[in-house]
Amino acid sequence: MTVLEVTDVRRAFGGIRAVAGVSFAVEPREIVGIIGPNGSGKSTLFDLVTGFHAPDGGTIRLEGRDITGRPPHRIARAGLARTFQIPGLFVNMTVRQNLLTAAVEGDWKGAPDRAEAVLEQLDIGRVADDLAGTLSGGQQRLLEFGRVLMQDARLILLDEVTAGVHPRLREIILAAVRGLHEEGRTFVVIEHDMELVRSICERVIVMDSGEIVAEGPFEAIARDRHVVEAYLGRPATT
Amino acid sequence: MSAPEGAAGRAVLDRLSTSLALKALLAVAAAIVVLTVPAWAGDYWTRILTGVCMWAGLALAWNIIGGYAGYISFGHAAFFGIGAYATALLMQPERHWSFFLTLPVGAAAAAAVAAVVGWPTLKLRGAYFAIATWAMAEALLQLATVVDFTGGSSGLTIPVFASSAFFYYAMLLAAVLSYAISYLLLERSRFGYKVKAARDDEATARSMGIDTTRVKIQAFVLSAVIPAVFGGINAYWITFINPRSVLGAEVTDQMVVMALVGGLGHAWGPALGAAALYGVNRQFLAWFGDTTSYIAMVGVLVALVVLFLPDGLVSLSPRARRMRLVRRLIPRPRSGTGRR
Numbered sequence: 001m002t003v004l005e006v007t008d009v010r011r012a013f014g015g016i017r018a019v020a021g022v023s024f025a026v027e028p029r030e031i032v033g034i035i036g037p038n039g040s041g042k043s044t045l046f047d048l049v050t051g052f053h054a055p056d057g058g059t060i061r062l063e064g065r066d067i068t069g070r071p072p073h074r075i076a077r078a079g080l081a082r083t084f085q086i087p088g089l090f091v092n093m094t095v096r097q098n099l100l101t102a103a104v105e106g107d108w109k110g111a112p113d114r115a116e117a118v119l120e121q122l123d124i125g126r127v128a129d130d131l132a133g134t135l136s137g138g139q140q141r142l143l144e145f146g147r148v149l150m151q152d153a154r155l156i157l158l159d160e161v162t163a164g165v166h167p168r169l170r171e172i173i174l175a176a177v178r179g180l181h182e183e184g185r186t187f188v189v190i191e192h193d194m195e196l197v198r199s200i201c202e203r204v205i206v207m208d209s210g211e212i213v214a215e216g217p218f219e220a221i222a223r224d225r226h227v228v229e230a231y232l233g234r235p236a237t238t
Numbered sequence: 239m240s241a242p243e244g245a246a247g248r249a250v251l252d253r254l255s256t257s258l259a260l261k262a263l264l265a266v267a268a269a270i271v272v273l274t275v276p277a278w279a280g281d282y283w284t285r286i287l288t289g290v291c292m293w294a295g296l297a298l299a300w301n302i303i304g305g306y307a308g309y310i311s312f313g314h315a316a317f318f319g320i321g322a323y324a325t326a327l328l329m330q331p332e333r334h335w336s337f338f339l340t341l342p343v344g345a346a347a348a349a350a351v352a353a354v355v356g357w358p359t360l361k362l363r364g365a366y367f368a369i370a371t372w373a374m375a376e377a378l379l380q381l382a383t384v385v386d387f388t389g390g391s392s393g394l395t396i397p398v399f400a401s402s403a404f405f406y407y408a409m410l411l412a413a414v415l416s417y418a419i420s421y422l423l424l425e426r427s428r429f430g431y432k433v434k435a436a437r438d439d440e441a442t443a444r445s446m447g448i449d450t451t452r453v454k455i456q457a458f459v460l461s462a463v464i465p466a467v468f469g470g471i472n473a474y475w476i477t478f479i480n481p482r483s484v485l486g487a488e489v490t491d492q493m494v495v496m497a498l499v500g501g502l503g504h505a506w507g508p509a510l511g512a513a514a515l516y517g518v519n520r521q522f523l524a525w526f527g528d529t530t531s532y533i534a535m536v537g538v539l540v541a542l543v544v545l546f547l548p549d550g551l552v553s554l555s556p557r558a559r560r561m562r563l564v565r566r567l568i569p570r571p572r573s574g575t576g577r578r
Contacts (some may be wrong), residue, residue: 050445076447089441090435092503092561101435105447131561151446199539 001064003028003155003186009048016168017077020043020210021058026155031177031187033201033218035194035227041155041210042190043085046157050082051075062155079107083161085190087144095124096129098132098143102150122172145173149180154226156180160187161198162196174200194222263313272410275405284402286520288475292468293568295416297496297508299464304494305503305563306424306439307457311488313371316378317348319461321469321484323382324477326394337399341470348466349459356458362450372487379485392561393480396473405475412471413509416464421505423460428486433457465493495536499543501550502563510551515539 004026011019019041026083028033034042047053049060060068067075090098099118103111119125122142127135132143141161150158158177161169177187177200189196197204197218204221206214213226221227270434276284296318303309324344328335351374361369376451424430436450443450473479498516500506515536523534543550552558 027354050443071449072441072444073447073449076445082445084445085444088439090438090442092438092563093431093434097431097434101431101443102430102446104435108428147446196244 001028002026002061003030004049004113005059005061006049007059007061009045009055009060011044011055017047019055021205022059022210022212023024024172024205024212024215026186026188028179028183030185030203031181031189031201033197033204034188034190034207035192035197035221036207036213039205042207043159044210045207046082046159046190047149048190049075050080050157057111076151076153079154080157081148081151081155083141083144083159084155085159085163087137087140089135089143091131091138093118093132094129095119095132095135095143099146100149101219102147106150108150114150118149120187121176122146123150123169130166138169141165142169142173143193145176149176153185155186159186160190160192161237162191162193174225178215198222240504243417254550260388276406281402284406286517288406288409289520291406291413292401293473293492293496293512293573294509297392297418297467297512298413298420298506299468299578300490300495301497301502301508302420302424302433302461302464303458304461304497304503305508306420306430306433307435307461308563309454309458310368310494311371311458311461312368312487312494313355313373313375314462314465314488314493315485315487316375317352318463318469318472318489319382319481320344320348320351321466321563322392322479322484323388323469323471324466325470325473326396327387328454329396329474330394331397332546337470337474338341341467344466344470345463352459353455354460355469357451359462360454370389372490375485375487376488379481382427382481391480391482393478393483396476396477396479399474401460405471408471409468409475410502412464412467417506419460419464429453429456431487446469495540497550498540499550501552501558503561504550504552504558507552514551520556541563564566 002025006025007020007023009019010017022041022045024032034045036042036086037134042179044053048055051067051074052070058068059066062075062078065078072132089130090101092103096115096119099115100111103114107114119128124139124142124146132140135143141164145158145161148158156172162173174196181187181200189197189201191201201218203216204214204218205212206221206224206227214221214222214224219238253279254475275287279287296314298315301310303311314473320342321341322387324347325337325340327333328343329337329339355371355374359367360372361371383391388394425435432448432450432453433449434444434447436453442449469484473484476483492515496511498511499515500511518535519529521578522535523529547553549558553560
């Protein structure tokens with residue numbers, strides 16, 4: 001069964017068309033990358049899929065269930081987890097408490113053991129009892145990703161999860177993504193880091209001005225005229 | 239294990255058991271002192287400590303919505319007043335209810351009002367929520383003043399039960415229960431994690447499956463029920479209530495200030511703030527004959543706490559967490575994920 005099916009989804013803010021008739025599907029165990037210049041509608045698309053914005057039109061299905069316009073907490077409980085472009089942390093709670101919070105709607109009894117495992121896996125055990133607000137930017141990204149690990153979701157949406165992260169921490173995150181992928185999880189990843197997209201994404205969707213302008217394997221996408229134009233601009237004409 | 243290591247291990251165990259025994263001894267001694275106050279403290283000090291228990295419980299209750307949930311309520315006097323009027327009305331000679339039965343009635347009424355008021359107002363943030371809750375309390379005060387069955391501005395008299403010890407133990411029990419509820423539900427249960435997550439980042443909390451609307455209403459109801467119980471006990475204690483004495487803004491102001499000074503969002507900080515401020519209040523009354531200078535001092539104290547001790551008196555302990563919630567009372571406006 002298709003994990004995520006987005007059909008002709010549209011959303012405008014005032015007169016600006018942030019997402020303009022986007023359709024795509026994500027199959028089980030895929031890692032799909034979404035790339036595009038800033039302001040192309042990638043994060044808005046995530047907000048639409050996760051219920052933070054209601055679409056003006058179109059439908060969104062998660063494992064066959066229509067989740068269009070449902071509130072975020074219901075969509076999360078249906079098996080979807082996400083990270084944010086700017087890490088969303090519970091800054092007045094400790095790192096360990098942040099991880100535990102991700103399990104409040106799931107297996108609460110087993111949460112402490114899983115939190116310890118995640119702390120070890122992401123190498124943030126040393127700061128387990130520090131307030132999340134005191135972490136460095138890279139550690140905050142790790143913690144946010146750690147919460148995704150705690151959620152036990154079947155579909156995971158990562159929004160620039162390695163942006164500004166130290167190469168060593170980046171490798172930790174990528175190893176965890178690969179591990180979860182091998183376990184059967186499905187990912188949709190927004191990224192500007194083309195090397196990362198090339199290394200983990202089986203398929204890439206390119207967005208520009210709220211529309212999908214190209215879709216396919218990374219090698220094909222890298223040669224696509226739309227992609228080159230979207231990232232590098234059109235050649236000057238005389 | 240080698241012999242030296244074994245000896246060192248035994249020494250550590252000995253020190254630990256000595257420390258535990260000392261703590262247990264101190265706890266038992268403190269419990270005996272607290273439980274025998276009416277026997278040795280005299281009537282004046284028993285009444286002072288009864289007041290400390292009441293304000294400690296009220297500040298802890300306010301801390302549930304103000305500290306743990308991050309919503310600054312300026313309407314908690316409404317719940318205190320609802321409890322007070324429930325007890326006063328039901329104990330009138332023509333109804334003749336048992337005092338103990340009036341408390342759950344007041345608590346249920348406060349819970350219902352909190353749920354109805356909380357549903358729309360908890361969608362507001364910062365000053366908007368504070369104003370909305372202040373308006374609710376003010377509306378109730380005006381209502382209690384103009385309708386007949388509350389006795390209007392003349393108030394109600396409650397049959398006298400002159401036992402300082404009874405009210406001391408009633409307030410003490412209610413305060414202990416307030417602390418137990420705060421600690422067990424907000425610090426040790428998954429409900430507490432949900433409340434604090436909604437406070438720190440509502441969008442993120444929702445993305446993890448937390449129904450933040452429901453959680454915030456539950457926290458508001460919980461923080462309303464406790465003042466209603468205290469309101470009922472207080473009405474019976476002071477034997478006379480009127481709208482200004484139980485629904486006035488001063489009641490809420492005290493709760494807010496005590497929680498801020500003690501430590502917003504800490505399990506026992508607000509009780510510490512209540513004990514300190516109520517003690518100072520009574521001392522000022524004894525020295526100067528009124529509490530005008532106390533009000534001026536509280537104003538200065540709040541400013542000093544916000545500037546120099548944002549985690550309140552609890553942060554004087556080196557083990558306290560530095561959350562600085564007091565500096566986050568006015569959140570940034572958000573749309574969608576709040577990150578656009």
